[in-house]
Amino acid sequence: GESVGLHLPTLSVQEGDNSIINCAYSNSASDYFIWYKQESGKGPQFIIDIRSNMDKRQGQRVTVLLNKTVKHLSLQIAATQPGDSAVYFCAEKRRSQGNLIFGKGTKLSVKP
Amino acid sequence: DAGVTQxxxxxxxxxxxxxxxxxxxxxxxxxxxxxQQALGQGPQFIFQYYEEEERQRGNFPDRFSGHQFPNYSSELNVxxxxxxxxxxxxCASSFGQGSYEQYFGPGTRLTVT
Structure with a gap:
């Protein structure tokens, strides 16, 4: 079926290192992709988004890359901090639909 | 400015x-x-309300129903x-039915025994 998924369920990095979280999607009709951060006991928090007509978008310490050829999405976090520890979800949205389709999530643990 | 509350x-x-x-x-x-977000899973879409009507529905049985009020607040009934x-x-809110930006609330943890 069509889905948004993640390559790695867990990721452990050292504080100060860069983190890369990956995501694969299967539907080429998706035109919008979002990364959410979810801390324990909280709802998903928007991090950064990218439209399908872009390859790269940068925010503060975060960069999202979109490779439409292989249907791959990644989130790069520079100088990872303990406060970045959370579960990260990628989600896709299709223009004709109102809902977001989420993957299972990657848990990021930052070691001090 | 208050965010989404649940x-x-x-x-x-x-x-x-x-x-x-x-x-x-x-x-x-x-x-x-x-x-709906099961433990260890990503959120799964139940339905969306706009102009007090259910506009789109995910793969959930009709035991799940909802309502939107004139002030845009909403209820989920199971x-x-x-x-x-x-x-x-x-719960996630947005401006406009097809909006790309959805803001999430903190959620309600339901335990059924």
Whole structure:
């Protein structure tokens, strides 16, 4: 079926290192992709988004890359901090639909 | 500016009972979507309300129903609760039915025993 998924369920990095979280999607009709951060006991928090007509978008310490050829999405976090520890979800949205389709999530643990 | 709020925070119910969860959207938003998040999983879309009508629905049985009020707030009702309904229920609001930006509330943790 069509889905948004993640390559790695867990990721452990050292504080100060860069983190890369990956995501694969299967539907080429998706035109919008979002990364959410979810801390324990909280709802998903928007991090950064990218439209399908872009390859790269940068925010503060975060960069999202979109490779439409292989249907791959990644989130790069520079100088990872303990406060970045959370579960990260990628989600896709299709223009004709109102809902977001989420993957299972990657848990990021930052070691001090 | 208040964000999306949900009530209650936690809820414990028994199998077969009915439950109502509430959501107030972010100021200026008129569309509310509900998601179910099982432990260790990503959120799954239940349905979306716009202009007081259900506009889109995910793959959930009709035990799940909802309502949107004139002030844009919304309720999620679940009848005949099953153990498998235990999850975090998230409300997301946006401006416009097809908006790309959805803001999530903190969720309601429902436990069915």
């Amino acid at each position: 009530s209650p925070t936690h809820l414990i119910k028994t199998r077969g009972q009915q439950v109502t969860l509430r959501c107030s959207p972010k100021s200026g938003h008129d569309t509310v979507s509900w998601y 009848n005949a609760l099953l153990l498998g309904d235990s999850a975090l229920y998230l």
